[in-house]
Amino acid sequence: MTDVFGDLVGQGEAVATLRRAAASAATLLRAATLVAAGTGAPAGGGDPDGYDDLDALAEQFDEPGDPDRPGATGDPGATVPPADPTSADPGAGMTHAWIFTGPPGSGRSVAARAFAAALQCVHGTGCGRCPGCHTTLAGTHADVRLVVPEGLSIGVGEMRVLVLRAASTPSGGRWQIVIIEDADRLTEAAGNALLKAVEEPPPRTVFLLCAPSTHPDDVSVTIRSRCRVVPLRQPPAGAVAEVLVRRDGIAPDVAEWAAAAAQGHVGRARRLARDPEARQRRDAVLAVPRRLTGVGAAFDAASALIEAAEAEAAASVAEVDEAERAALQTALGAGGTGRGAAGAMRGAAGQLKDLEKRQKSRATRAQRDALDRALVDLAGFYRDALTMALRAPVAPVHTDTATLAAAGAQKWDAEGSLRRLEAVLECRAAIETNVKPRIAVEAMMLSLWRG
Ligand SMILES: [Zn+2]
Numbered sequence: 001m002t003d004v005f006g007d008l009v010g011q012g013e014a015v016a017t018l019r020r021a022a023a024s025a026a027t028l029l030r031a032a033t034l035v036a037a038g039t040g041a042p043a044g045g046g047d048p049d050g051y052d053d054l055d056a057l058a059e060q061f062d063e064p065g066d067p068d069r070p071g072a073t074g075d076p077g078a079t080v081p082p083a084d085p086t087s088a089d090p091g092a093g094m095t096h097a098w099i100f101t102g103p104p105g106s107g108r109s110v111a112a113r114a115f116a117a118a119l120q121c122v123h124g125t126g127c128g129r130c131p132g133c134h135t136t137l138a139g140t141h142a143d144v145r146l147v148v149p150e151g152l153s154i155g156v157g158e159m160r161v162l163v164l165r166a167a168s169t170p171s172g173g174r175w176q177i178v179i180i181e182d183a184d185r186l187t188e189a190a191g192n193a194l195l196k197a198v199e200e201p202p203p204r205t206v207f208l209l210c211a212p213s214t215h216p217d218d219v220s221v222t223i224r225s226r227c228r229v230v231p232l233r234q235p236p237a238g239a240v241a242e243v244l245v246r247r248d249g250i251a252p253d254v255a256e257w258a259a260a261a262a263q264g265h266v267g268r269a270r271r272l273a274r275d276p277e278a279r280q281r282r283d284a285v286l287a288v289p290r291r292l293t294g295v296g297a298a299f300d301a302a303s304a305l306i307e308a309a310e311a312e313a314a315a316s317v318a319e320v321d322e323a324e325r326a327a328l329q330t331a332l333g334a335g336g337t338g339r340g341a342a343g344a345m346r347g348a349a350g351q352l353k354d355l356e357k358r359q360k361s362r363a364t365r366a367q368r369d370a371l372d373r374a375l376v377d378l379a380g381f382y383r384d385a386l387t388m389a390l391r392a393p394v395a396p397v398h399t400d401t402a403t404l405a406a407a408g409a410q411k412w413d414a415e416g417s418l419r420r421l422e423a424v425l426e427c428r429a430a431i432e433t434n435v436k437p438r439i440a441v442e443a444m445m446l447s448l449w450r451g
Contacts (some may be wrong), residue, residue, distance in 0.1 A: 003126045003133075004121070006128065007107070007243070008114060009235040010235035010236055010240075018115045021094050022094075022115065022118035022119060022124065025094040025118075025175070026124035026125060096198075096201040096205060097201065097207045097223075097226050097227040097228070098206070098207070099211060099214060099224065099227040100112050100210045100211075100230045101218075101230070102232030102234070103234050105262070105265025106233060106234050106264065106265075106266075107232055108181075109210050110266075111230065112179045112181075113146075113179065114137075116208060120135075120141055121133045141172070142172060143171055143174065143176050143177060144177045145166065145178050146179045147178065147180045148181045148182070149182050150358065150365065151362055151365055153185045153187045155190055159190035159193040159194055160193050162178060163197040166178045166197065166202065167202040174204075175204050175206050177206045177208065178205070178206070178207050179208045180208070181210050183210055183211045184218035195220070195223050195226075199226060207227075209227065234263075237256075241255040241258075248270060248273070250270075254273050255269075257400075258270070260396075261282070261400075263397055282377055284304070285374045286377060286401045289381060289448065292445065292449040298445040298446050298448070298449045299442060302438065302441045302442040302444075303438075305374055305445075306371070306437060309367050309370040313366035313370045316366050317362055320362075321359050325355065368437070371431065371437055372428060372431070375427060375428050376428075379425060381405055381408075382405075382417055384396040384401070384402060384405035385406075386417035386418050389409040390414050412451060427440045427444035
């Protein structure tokens with residue numbers, strides 16, 4: 001049987017944690033319903049909605065076991081189990097703030113969405129078929145908000161609006177959920193706005209953050225201290241190939257190749273298996289090592305790589321940009337005459353400027369993402385050369401350039417292969433710290449040529 005967690009590849013431990021939490025959350029909701037109905041009220045639960053403090057309730061109801069166990073709170077006459085903090089398993093219960101960490105492609109946002117669905121599931125733990133599960137996964141659930149930063153960071157304005165909305169009562173009567181993808185891209189001010197909400201959470205609000213790690217560079221220490229962490233690992237290539245075959249109907253040999261080439265990144269593997277243009281771009285990147293025959297060639301290769309990333313990014317944002325412009329023009333075109341038109345025009349100019357700024361920021365991010373994918377592919381090539389030079393018994397990342405990597409291994413030996421791999425990784429790190437991409441890539445190409 002596949003439920004909402006079925007798409008989480010190779011993450012058994014995390015899935016077990018989330019299932020337990022979803023079961024615990026369902027128990028909490030049932031208890032709250034009983035309290036609201038005035039039956040089986042816990043001691044001191046006298047406030048009107050009977051549900052002011054999730055953590056206090058959680059302490060009373062927290063239990064690692066099956067929520068459907070005999071004598072659970074499903075029976076209106078049941079009494080609240082005595083709170084015993086020593087018997088509670090801290091990993092089992094529900095809490096209001098979570099961080100999903102793991103390398104790109106490990107499924108952080110997939111895990112967050114699946115958990116959100118499990119919390120909104122009308123059957124309690126993520127059946128995958130009910131309206132709660134279905135609308136959450138489709139992105140149309142009224143009480144689930146997804147923040148996907150389009151620019152290089154999430155600003156404080158966006159975060160304030162979000163925190164405010166998150167404080168409202170869930171319309172579906174379950175949880176108000178906010179998923180923040182790339183929480184590492186929060187500006188400091190946005191992080192502070194979020195921290196306030198996480199420190200004093202509205203009773204039914206759950207924050208699900210996704211970040212590469214819990215390193216202070218990614219998530220502030222104070223936010224981290226308020227969240228439960230769900231670490232995801234890089235899924236093994238075999239597990240990725242299996243899901244491509246089972247879920248996407250991709251031929252087993254293609255799936256295996258794509259899973260290896262994508263280095264554990266599920267989405268990338270799927271794209272490589274399906275999209276011929278993605279395969280062409282990868283081929284062009286993997287042709288770089290044999291093109292580096294001199295200084296001029298190194299600069300040419302740098303230009304080609306940058307321009308390919310720009311073209312890929314432009315293609316990916318063009319459609320959305322145009323649709324947004326058209327929508328804004330239609331909105332502004334309506335009611336552009338008569339009283340107040342001058343004020344409306346001034347407002348219009350501001351809105352257009354805002355839109356342009358947002359679109360530019362999104363384009364920059366798309367370019368960086370495209371370039372980063374290319375660098376990861378290139379790093380895979382030099383990693384193959386290194387493992388071959390060391391005669392390490394591991395499968396190559398890029399089976400289709402294995403011969404070329406073997407030639408490289410012979411020519412450069414382990415040391416030269418390692419230096420080249422490091423040059424690629426240094427380039428990625430430099431771009432991350434805002435070095436101009438062209439400068440970083442040119443420096444890398446020269447290092448790759450010189451060795
Ligand atoms: Zn369901």
